[in-house]
């Protein structure tokens with residue numbers, strides 16, 4: 036398998052501005068797989084899961100994992116996987132793990148150090164066989180540290196001191212002499228990893244490990260990228276966000292695109308050592324402005340937001356770019372609100388959600404619902420309610436996110452987070468709808484009771500099976516492009532849809548859904564979509580902000596006191 040797939044072409048040299056980059060070797064349509072990268076130099080799970088996940092194929096396995104009998108530290112799903120990894124790297128790595136065990140009392144090697152060990156074992160071979168010498172920016176990393184002082188907690192990524200410790204650890208565990216030459220070599224490899232590796236981001240599990248492929252590492256960055264990367268087992272898929280002509284540069288985003296310019300630029304400077312001059316950075320465009328200019332808005336036909344005018348004229352009542360005070364608030368609160376709340380107890384989460392919700396007040400007032408940290412705060416609240424078993428609250432917030440946040444943050448309907456959001460609406464309404472409509476409103480504060488009564492009213496007027504079916508159909512339609520046909524939520528949605536198909540007395544709904552899903556101009560099908568699907572989702576979404584106020588509105592004073 037060549038390092039650069041034949042559908043791509045390598046251009047530039049390490050010394051040209053921006054270094055080397057990849058261009059499309061042919062034209063692509065939005066959602067097309069541009070290239071598959073199947074033989075990474077490094078693909079490892081995160082240290083805490085290395086004894087549970089297969090360290091070779093990295094796929095979830097139904098059978099019990101088998102530990103390597105040598106180091107007893109890492110797991111495989113099968114003998115072929117174990118043999119493949121042994122030949123690739125584990126024969127040497129196993130010795131390292133045994134040394135670690137002797138020294139670290141069963142603690143696994145941290146993921147970056149394990150990656151560095153593999154890099155030192157494989158990098159020379161990899162660079163000579165591919166002819167691609169990876170960019171390290173080692174002098175930039177060193178100078179950045181010397182030019183400090185940047186307090187470590189304000190750095191995006193590891194400090195120079197962290198990199199030195201990783202390098203010394205790797206040299207030690209490899210059993211190599213701690214000479215200046217060996218440490219410098221390891222430091223350079225650690226920097227190469229910083230610049231060229233990816234977090235294996237999974238739409239369901241979040242960050243699940245580290246991935247480095249020398250060919251994929253040749254793709255440059257843009258904050259309005261033309262493509263994105265999906266990780267499926269050991270494979271990385273480079274997929275087109277938009278149409279591309281032959282010879283057009285392919286770009287991806289190295290960082291979370293939804294963050295603000297100051298944060299994006301800081302991360303790109305500190306980890307990748309360049310100043311981003313993409314159109315979004317140059318004009319400081321917010322997500323709404325990026326969405327307005329998006330070339331394929333009509334792709335949204337089969338989504339909960341099918342009207343391209345919604346994107347072109349979003350119903351915000353303010354603009355981030357023209358409001359310097361608001362920008363400052365957003366910059367200050369972005370990091371403060373970025374910490375996930377899962378794992379904390381419910382009282383603590385409620386307190387922090389109250390604090391974050393208060394911080395989001397100016398965005399809410401300007402109706403800039405898709406600007407972080409507002410969507411993230413709503414997502415955290417939705418998870419909080421799901422875990423508390425309060426599904427109707429979680430559903431209302433998921434509907435709000437699916438209508439007012441996700442489409443603007445991710446204007447392509449096959450973005451994995453967007454598809455996940457649609458599937459969440461389908462799953463939650465199928466769990467909540469019918470039981471709720473027949474149940475009784477619960478107790479609580481007066482505001483809480485009013486909300487419960489309003490929710491009940493919506494559910495009574497809604498055919499929740501039809502809404503669930505439509506949301507899951509949309510998820511299934513976009514699922515393979517968002518991830519793959521093996522994606523678990525996609526497979527689960529197919530199963531639920533099969534069950535729904537067998538429900539009696541739904542011939543009319545089935546006919547209308549089938550007509551609507553074909554996307555033609557059939558007026559009856561359009562009206563059916565608007566009335567039976569969109570209207571209840573909009574009504575549920577309209578309760579989300581009141582739910583947030585009722586549940587978290589008074590919490591900020593508690594945070595200040597504590």
Ligand SMILES: C[S@@+](CC[C@H](N)C(=O)[O-])C[C@H]1O[C@@H](n2cnc3c(N)ncnc32)[C@H](O)[C@@H]1O
Pocket residue numbers: 048049052053054055056169170172230231252253254255256257306307308309310311312
């Ligand atoms: C993963 S590498 C990409 C390949 C790289 N151009 C090379 O020749 O090795 C990341 C590095 O590429 C450069 N780079 C990536 N995107 C860039 C951009 N938009 N503008 C300037 N430099 C960029 C930076 O030096 C960055 O650290």
